[in-house]
Amino acid sequence: MSNRKTREIQIGTLKIGGSQPILLQSMCATKTTEILTTAQTATRLAEAGAGLVRVAVDNKRDAEALREIAQQTAANLSVDLHENYRLAELVATYAKKIRYNPGRLHYVEPQISWKEKVRRIAEIAAEHGCALRVGVNCGSLDPEKLAKEDAFHRDGRGGNVLDSTPLLASALEHSAFLDSIGFVNYCVSLKSSDPATVICVNREFAKRRPETPIHLGLTEAGMPPEAIFKSRAALEPLLAEGIGDTLRVSLTVSNDRKTEEIEAGRRILDNVARGEILTPEQLPQLLKSRLNIISCPSCSRVENGVFVELAERIREAARFAADFPVTIAVMGCRVNGPGETDNADLGIWCGATQANLKRGKTLVGSFDYHEIIPRLTDELRKITEN
Numbered sequence: 001m002s003n004r005k006t007r008e009i010q011i012g013t014l015k016i017g018g019s020q021p022i023l024l025q026s027m028c029a030t031k032t033t034e035i036l037t038t039a040q041t042a043t044r045l046a047e048a049g050a051g052l053v054r055v056a057v058d059n060k061r062d063a064e065a066l067r068e069i070a071q072q073t074a075a076n077l078s079v080d081l082h083e084n085y086r087l088a089e090l091v092a093t094y095a096k097k098i099r100y101n102p103g104r105l106h107y108v109e110p111q112i113s114w115k116e117k118v119r120r121i122a123e124i125a126a127e128h129g130c131a132l133r134v135g136v137n138c139g140s141l142d143p144e145k146l147a148k149e150d151a152f153h154r155d156g157r158g159g160n161v162l163d164s165t166p167l168l169a170s171a172l173e174h175s176a177f178l179d180s181i182g183f184v185n186y187c188v189s190l191k192s193s194d195p196a197t198v199i200c201v202n203r204e205f206a207k208r209r210p211e212t213p214i215h216l217g218l219t220e221a222g223m224p225p226e227a228i229f230k231s232r233a234a235l236e237p238l239l240a241e242g243i244g245d246t247l248r249v250s251l252t253v254s255n256d257r258k259t260e261e262i263e264a265g266r267r268i269l270d271n272v273a274r275g276e277i278l279t280p281e282q283l284p285q286l287l288k289s290r291l292n293i294i295s296c297p298s299c300s301r302v303e304n305g306v307f308v309e310l311a312e313r314i315r316e317a318a319r320f321a322a323d324f325p326v327t328i329a330v331m332g333c334r335v336n337g338p339g340e341t342d343n344a345d346l347g348i349w350c351g352a353t354q355a356n357l358k359r360g361k362t363l364v365g366s367f368d369y370h371e372i373i374p375r376l377t378d379e380l381r382k383i384t385e386n
């Protein structure tokens with residue numbers, strides 16, 4: 001399948017890149033501090049075929065829980081660090097890989113440059129033999145890169161529009177920086193919720209950085225079966241071109257169904273091996289709806305346990321608008337929710353006791369969970385009746 005030879009990187013006893021088979025990954029959606037449930041989920045995912053299982057670590061309590069989790073599961077653990085880069089030193093002993101998000105490095109200790117923070121993460125990773133993933137995500141982009149993109153479009157300058165894409169610019173910048181400090185045990189992901197964008201930016205990144213291993217994924221893919229069609233359309237064309245060394249299919253499903261992410265990933269690899277490639281152009285026929293519901297797969301940060309059920313109820317309640325090209329984004333937490341709903345027509349993100357509703361970039365309000373569906377359908381009706 002792959003004729004593109006990237007650099008091999010070492011993740012514990014595993015390797016990705018080069019001639020290695022493509023590694024399937026998943027992530028725990030349990031609270032990281034719920035040690036037993038998280039360890040059991042990680043074990044179940046590993047037994048289903050996940051070579052790596054990611055766990056979110058946002059604070060010292062999560063980091064302490066990780067130590068226990070690592071003792072209770074044989075799964076290879078990868079840690080997702082969002083804002084607090086200093087947690088890297090607390091998790092590196094137990095994690096085979098650390099994912100950092102270039103777009104979230106600016107919030108904690110803003111007086112320290114991102115380069116200093118990445119240098120520190122890389123030093124810790126090197127000391128512990130840990131790999132890194134530079135995980136760039138369309139919903140949480142580097143604010144400086146977003147400002148440059150705006151300026152680029154306002155200027156109406158010509159040239160390669162891809163150069164102004166924050167996803168690509170950020171991935172290239174961080175790769176170059178890691179190279180410059182001599183850290184090479186890393187891979188990169190460039191994720192968007194739009195399959196065509198995933199293809200375009202990953203193709204360009206692979207062209208410019210042929211040696212760098214790539215982690216593929218469609219972010220906020222949503223619920224199956226739609227999420228599986230969209231993930232296929234994003235990933236199969238790339239894999240057929242030999243782009244991609246590891247992948248995760250993100251699904252909004254309850255924790256006991258998380259192994260479906262691995263099954264979906266395996267089916268994608270089988271399809272590509274058979275030459276059965278789904279493309280973004282074929283999606284409209286399969287989805288049979290112009291309404292697009294994107295939702296996050298949830299993780300330890302999810303703020304209310306009803307999140308998955310809420311996403312399913314929204315899909316049902318919005319069926320009347322199936323013929324309208326409207327995007328509804330449903331996110332699990334306030335950390336990523338506000339940003340990751342920005343490009344949707346309607347966005348909802350969970351808080352502990354209330355859900356927040358946005359139309360475009362404007363907040364409509366925060367509503368109790370029993371009120372949120374009627375409020376959303378009101379707004380959806382206004383859009384479809386216009």
Ligand code: SF4
Pocket residue numbers: 296297298299300301302303331332333334335336337340
């Ligand atoms: S939006 Fe929040 S809850 Fe959902 S996957 Fe992202 S960090 Fe986790």
